[in-house]
Amino acid sequence: MAGNAGGATTTASTGPRVGVLALQGDFREHLAVLRGLGADAVPVRRPEELEQVAGLVIPGGESSVMDKLSRAFGLAEPLRAAIAGGLPVYGTCAGLIMLADTIVDGIAGQQSLGGLDVAVRRNAFGSQVDSFETDLDIPQLGEEPVHAVFIRAPIVESVGERATVLARVPDGRVVAVEQGDLLGTSFHPEITGDTRFHAYFLAKVRAREAAMQYL
Numbered sequence: 001m002a003g004n005a006g007g008a009t010t011t012a013s014t015g016p017r018v019g020v021l022a023l024q025g026d027f028r029e030h031l032a033v034l035r036g037l038g039a040d041a042v043p044v045r046r047p048e049e050l051e052q053v054a055g056l057v058i059p060g061g062e063s064s065v066m067d068k069l070s071r072a073f074g075l076a077e078p079l080r081a082a083i084a085g086g087l088p089v090y091g092t093c094a095g096l097i098m099l100a101d102t103i104v105d106g107i108a109g110q111q112s113l114g115g116l117d118v119a120v121r122r123n124a125f126g127s128q129v130d131s132f133e134t135d136l137d138i139p140q141l142g143e144e145p146v147h148a149v150f151i152r153a154p155i156v157e158s159v160g161e162r163a164t165v166l167a168r169v170p171d172g173r174v175v176a177v178e179q180g181d182l183l184g185t186s187f188h189p190e191i192t193g194d195t196r197f198h199a200y201f202l203a204k205v206r207a208r209e210a211a212m213q214y215l
């Protein structure tokens with residue numbers, strides 16, 4: 001923290017500057033994980049704040065509320081423009097719904113930001129199994145399985161040709177996808193202590209930042 005030269009316990013933020021959409025949901029957990037990985041993580045609620053970040057996380061929460069708030073705050077169009085312009089974005093759970101080109105089972109009038117060439121079904125695991133945990137094999141993140149926590153989670157119902165599957169639950173349904181610098185998971189790595197998804201995302205942000213320096 002600035003002005004804390006004598007402090008013994010602060011971790012220096014070395015960047016990149018990454019935003020977490022902080023309209024609703026568990027944005028604080030994402031900020032903490034990103035800061036723990038050395039990123040300069042900041043909440044984003046206004047278009048001016050969005051302009052200053054090199055990547056963005058859209059947290060879990062309730063996608064229909066996030067949709068309404070993003071429109072009410074004048075953020076929906078700047079977010080769409082940023083995604084179209086290549087901003088790396090990682091969406092977890094409700095954030096994945098926000099990133100999907102198509103929402104299945106949204107509330108009346110619910111819009112997504114889009115970007116990911118997928119159709120995502122909200123609350124896909126049904127009311128009997130609102131929440132569950134399982135281990136996922138994700139070779140891109142290493143040999144150790146990823147312990148995944150699902151909370152009223154969406155499922156990726158169809159994957160377009162521009163998107164790639166990263167993980168499936170044991171019955172074969174898709175729960176993690178990527179498409180260039182866009183990343184989406186049905187589950188919540190920000191609450192398990194396993195930081196590999198956030199590290200994987202930060203690597204995308206850093207690579208893009210490095211590439212932009214030579215433009």
Ligand SMILES: NC(=O)CC[C@H](N)C(=O)O
Binds near residue numbers: 152153
């Ligand atoms: N944990 C979550 O983010 C749940 C997502 C929520 N069911 C939605 O539709 O947005």
